[in-house]
Amino acid sequence: MLRQMRQRVILAAMLAFFAVILMVGVLVNIVNFGVVTSQADETLSAILKFEEGRPEGSGTMMPPGGPGAALDPNAQDGTENKTPATPPDRPFMELPDMESNYMTRFFVVRFDSAGNPVSTSVDYIASVNEENAITYAEQILQSKKVRGYLREYRYVTDQSGDNTVVVFLNTSKEQRSMRQLLIMTVVISCVSLLIVFVLVEIFAGRAIRPIANNIKQQKQFITDASHELKTPLTSISTSVDVLTMEHGEDEWTDNIKKQTDRMSKLVSELVALSRLDEDMPLPEKEVFNLSDAAWEIADVYQPLAKGNEKNLELDIEENVSLMGDRAAILQMLSVLLDNAVRYSDPKGDIRFCVRKKKNKVSIEVFNTCQYETPLDTDRLFDRFYRPDESRSTKTGGNGVGLSIAKAVAVAHGGKISASCPSGKTMTIRVTI
Numbered sequence: 001m002l003r004q005m006r007q008r009v010i011l012a013a014m015l016a017f018f019a020v021i022l023m024v025g026v027l028v029n030i031v032n033f034g035v036v037t038s039q040a041d042e043t044l045s046a047i048l049k050f051e052e053g054r055p056e057g058s059g060t061m062m063p064p065g066g067p068g069a070a071l072d073p074n075a076q077d078g079t080e081n082k083t084p085a086t087p088p089d090r091p092f093m094e095l096p097d098m099e100s101n102y103m104t105r106f107f108v109v110r111f112d113s114a115g116n117p118v119s120t121s122v123d124y125i126a127s128v129n130e131e132n133a134i135t136y137a138e139q140i141l142q143s144k145k146v147r148g149y150l151r152e153y154r155y156v157t158d159q160s161g162d163n164t165v166v167v168f169l170n171t172s173k174e175q176r177s178m179r180q181l182l183i184m185t186v187v188i189s190c191v192s193l194l195i196v197f198v199l200v201e202i203f204a205g206r207a208i209r210p211i212a213n214n215i216k217q218q219k220q221f222i223t224d225a226s227h228e229l230k231t232p233l234t235s236i237s238t239s240v241d242v243l244t245m246e247h248g249e250d251e252w253t254d255n256i257k258k259q260t261d262r263m264s265k266l267v268s269e270l271v272a273l274s275r276l277d278e279d280m281p282l283p284e285k286e287v288f289n290l291s292d293a294a295w296e297i298a299d300v301y302q303p304l305a306k307g308n309e310k311n312l313e314l315d316i317e318e319n320v321s322l323m324g325d326r327a328a329i330l331q332m333l334s335v336l337l338d339n340a341v342r343y344s345d346p347k348g349d350i351r352f353c354v355r356k357k358k359n360k361v362s363i364e365v366f367n368t369c370q371y372e373t374p375l376d377t378d379r380l381f382d383r384f385y386r387p388d389e390s391r392s393t394k395t396g397g398n399g400v401g402l403s404i405a406k407a408v409a410v411a412h413g414g415k416i417s418a419s420c421p422s423g424k425t426m427t428i429r430v431t432i
Helices: 002-053 098-103 130-143 172-207 209-247 251-276 290-307 326-343 401-411
Strands: 106-111 117-121 147-150 153-160 163-170 286-289 311-316 321-324 349-357 360-368 415-419 425-431
Touching (some): 002 106, 002 153, 002 163, 117 130, 130 147, 130 153, 172 209, 290 349, 321 326, 401 415
Antiparallel strands (some): 106 163, 147 153, 286 321, 360 425, 415 425
């Protein structure tokens, strides 16, 4: 129990820290992306303003046949005459930061109303030629997007009269910075998670130490009280036997015997629960034949079920083996069958199944019942819990048996569950 509690504390702390650091990392990168994109859009707006103020015809004009076509078909030497690239007519100085103006790299492509390129401006960038500029711009026109990213460029489209202007801004440095921030965030987050995990591992024991001490004291109290109760119970039982021999049985001695037996059983169950709550409740596990153990318990309860006019069906697969404590498993099976026989309806049906499913063992106990409303199966395995009068002391139950069954299943690394969908049938399943 303490080990599971410690693991849950560590898991809860790590999940909380992971959620916080994930949120911080995501927010930092989203904000950084937004800031960088906003700055790029401001620069693009400045470039558009700059392009509007440039003289008409500045940049490289496209010949009627497109880029690379001859401008003068009557050239005497038979070669294609192309418009030479002209130097920038004026420097780009639209940004407030003077140094940023000289570091801004961009190119512009204009299209007419028919979608044909009419001019390009690659004067302010060295890594793109006219052909590449037109290819990029045509991709943007086809996508019909106004703003966005294309490879290392941030672009924007704008209508200038009958022409469409596409401006590209080189943001390779900014994108590289964003990637570096993302990688740095991931690395720092992983390192932080590792450091926090180590710290939580160290301090988790201290955090649950008061609870551990409290649980230890409770266990010790149950063990001590159980041992102290055994002596007077034995004395009472012996005294009743003497009274019976001397004066014969009557309703009073019979009641004392029943209550003494019930108290003795409760003490034994509390001791068993206390032992199963330990960190290593079953130190000596071994492989044993679960099928034989199931038949052994079934042989005990078949006559009991028949005596109560109840039908017990057995479906036990042969040669099912299990690694565990045979005595504890026998106790669990006994609790489950005893529960089904006691609390099934008169002349009800009971089914006991043991199967091997893949690498797991499945134990299922089914019985019919007559509850007015479906049971709260989540509380069914709580200690001393009785859902209604049918689980009163008249049937001999004390609400501890199913708690023991759950403790045995958990001690073997398994799980136990109950279902009572309509109040007319009860099924308890154990998977180990």
